[in-house]
Amino acid sequence: MTETAHTARAVERDCPDCGERVPDGGRYVTWCAACDWNVDPAHREEEPPGRIERLRRRLARRYGEQLHAEFATPGAGTTPGVGAGAIPGAGAAPGAKAGRPRRGAAGGFAAALxxxxxxxxxxxxxxxxxxxxxxxxxxxxxxxxxxxxxxxxxxxxxxxxxxxxxxxxxxxxxxxxxxxxxxxxxxxxxxxxxxxxxxxxxxxxxxxxxxxxxxxxxxxxxxxxxxxxxxxxxxxxxxxxxxxxxxxxxxxxxxxxxxxxxxxxxxxxxxxxxxxxxxxxxxxxxxxxxxxxxxxxxxxxxxxxxxxxxxxxxxxxxxxxxxxxxxxxxxxxxxxxxxxDGITGALHREAVAARTRIGGGARREDPAEGLWERIAAHAASVPEHEYERLRxxxxxxxxxxxxxxxxxxxxxxxxxxxxxxxxxxxxxxxxxxxxxxxxxxxxxxxxxxxxxx
Known part of the structure; x- marks a missing residue:
């Protein structure tokens, strides 16, 4: 019992910012859920290349926030059934035609252009x-x-x-x-x-x-x-x-x-x-x-x-x-x-391991066998605290x-x-x-x- 308790303590540390106990992330990032210490250690402020792409991303973020507020506000959505936290059109009957938004002035001008x-x-x-x-x-x-x-x-x-x-x-x-x-x-x-x-x-x-x-x-x-x-x-x-x-x-x-x-x-x-x-x-x-x-x-x-x-x-x-x-x-x-990105990395590692004829420390006759099962297992092993960090x-x-x-x-x-x-x-x-x-x-x-x- 003492050994188990010691092991549990060994995989935790104090957050350097707020002092809360922080579990060791293992092969994932160790971070603090209380104050977000180390939540994004790899972030670098980089602008996407090109003025047009930068404009697209700025507009996408702005419109995305505006439309989220619109859909999440009771009575403010343009689709019937949208309320606070509701999903637009979620109550439609099976096979019902989805509500196609009308083409407004912007849509008509875009078509003319x-x-x-x-x-x-x-x-x-x-x-x-x-x-x-x-x-x-x-x-x-x-x-x-x-x-x-x-x-x-x-x-x-x-x-x-x-x-x-x-x-x-x-x-x-x-x-x-x-x-x-x-x-x-x-x-x-x-x-x-x-x-x-x-x-x-x-x-x-x-x-x-x-x-x-x-x-x-x-x-x-x-x-x-x-x-x-x-x-x-x-x-x-x-x-x-x-x-x-x-x-x-x-x-x-x-x-x-x-x-x-x-x-x-x-x-x-x-x-x-x-x-x-x-x-x-x-x-x-x-x-x-x-x-x-x-x-x-x-x-x-x-x-x-x-x-x-x-x-x-x-x-x-x-x-x-x-x-x-x-x-x-x-x-x-x-x-x-x-x-x-993690799945893409796992696929790349599989390809590299196959080229070097090494996979999991053992030689494989056909490294393609079971590849998708290994990728699915990799995704299934991602813990909830990593999903929360990524959110x-x-x-x-x-x-x-x-x-x-x-x-x-x-x-x-x-x-x-x-x-x-x-x-x-x-x-x-x-x-x-x-x-x-x-x-x-x-x-x-x-x-x-x-x-x-």
Whole structure:
């Protein structure tokens, strides 16, 4: 008994700031929950590169905070059923169409601006064709026309393709994984939209639903690095969130505005100043400065017009995740996103160990065997005090998944702040095992690809 008590004392220390007893974090950070001593030891004040990205992050944080206050205030939300700590739309019936926000003045202006951006591309194409035909055989006009046509082709709207989206990754169709697709259909129907045509599987710690082709078929990108560390209900929450973007509408995901952003980014890259080592290069940078400033101004304006609604779409997508899987699972998904860097690190260590033929101190014939189980065990071993630290760090840093997402701690707070909501979809052990069996070969192929990089 004495030895046990001594061991318990040995793993604690006094906080140097407030004097409270602080348990040793082991392989995780040792920190004080009472005063936040050492809660974020690795933090460095670093601005993201580029003015546009800095602007995006500042706007995302500001709008995220404004919308959180709006949704969390009784009667202030624009979605029926939003109250203090309530989840927008959480009480909707199964299969009910989610409330799609009306396009306001900002949305209409953004669409008009996107049309103008694509109009410039059309003018370039028409002008290039005219110069090519009318100036044929007369000096440099055909050459200039060819340049304008090439630029228009570079800036054209893109519909995407399944082959390009998939690359060399595994593509699953309905006959390949009928249980998985049945779950995807159920999740999509529950939040009020349609399912996907195909699933692309890779090793990333991420997941998303995108579109491809002229008819804009939907495609699920399923990263096993994230999927494998989630509980069955958290997987439902993930699907509910991704389909929620299409159920509630997201201006930036539309073909018109999304392609306008891509065209403007292409313009920005094309007109970017080059390192000048000659008078000619200095002259080119001076000449391209005015159109570059114009492009950046239009890009900033489009950011302003669409980012608030994009933030709203993220909160509403969280609401569909909570409706589909329950608020506890949706909040749990937020926590898993906080440890995504740790999961990525664990995957990297697995790859390094495989290359050196060392894993856990023993030689493995096939290091891909059991890889996903080891990654899931790593995630499951993260203690609650580490999650709490990461939540506090997220709040201090204003952590976001990226510049289109509201701050993660606000999303978690909105999901967990009210009374727990039930799930419209429950994935039991048998159903989860059936889907795992369908993905068994794909999981092994992905693991082998990872360890051979």
């Amino acid at each position: 996107a049309v103008a951006v694509h109009g410039v591309t059309a003018v370039l194409l028409a002008g290039g064709l005219w110069l090519l035909v009318a100036g044929w055989g007369s000096g440099a006009l055909p050459f200039l026309g060819g340049l304008l046509i090439a630029l228009a082709v570079l800036l054209r709207p893109r519909f995407g393709s399944l082959a390009k989206a998939a690359g060399d990754r595994t593509v699953l169709r309905r006959p390949d994984a009928p249980r998985l697709f049945a779950l995807l259909d159920e999740a999509a129907e529950t939040v009020g939209t349609t399912g996907v045509r195909a699933v692309v599987v890779d090793t990333e710690v991420n997941a998303s639903v995108t579109t491809y082709g002229v008819r804009q078929h939907r495609l699920l990108h399923l990263g096993l690095g994230l999927w494998e560390v989630l509980t069955p209900q958290e997987r439902i929450a993930l699907l509910g969130h991704e389909f929620g973007h299409y159920a509630h509408g997201d201006t930036r995901r539309s073909l018109l505005v999304g392609n306008a952003f891509r065209s403007l980014e292409t313009w920005r890259y094309t007109l970017a100043p080059q390192r000048a080592e000659s008078l000619t290069e200095h002259f080119v940078n001076v000449v391209t400065a005015p159109p570059r400033w114009l492009v950046e101004g239009v890009l900033v304006l489009l950011e302003h017009l669409t980012l608030r609604e994009s933030q709203r779409a993220e909160y509403l997508a969280d609401s569909t995740a909570a409706r589909a899987a329950g608020t506890e699972a949706a909040a749990g998904l937020m926590d898993r996103l906080l440890i995504s 506090r760090v997220a709040e201090r840093r204003g952590h976001q998944v990226d510049s289109t997402h509201p701050p993660t701690h606000l999303r978690h707070r909105l999901l967990s702040g009210g009374a727990p909501g039930g799930a419209l979809i429950v994935l039991d052990a048998e159903g989860a095992a059936g889907i795992d069996a369908e993905l068994a070969d794909t999981r092994l192929r992905a693991a082998r690809e990872l360890v051979r990089r």
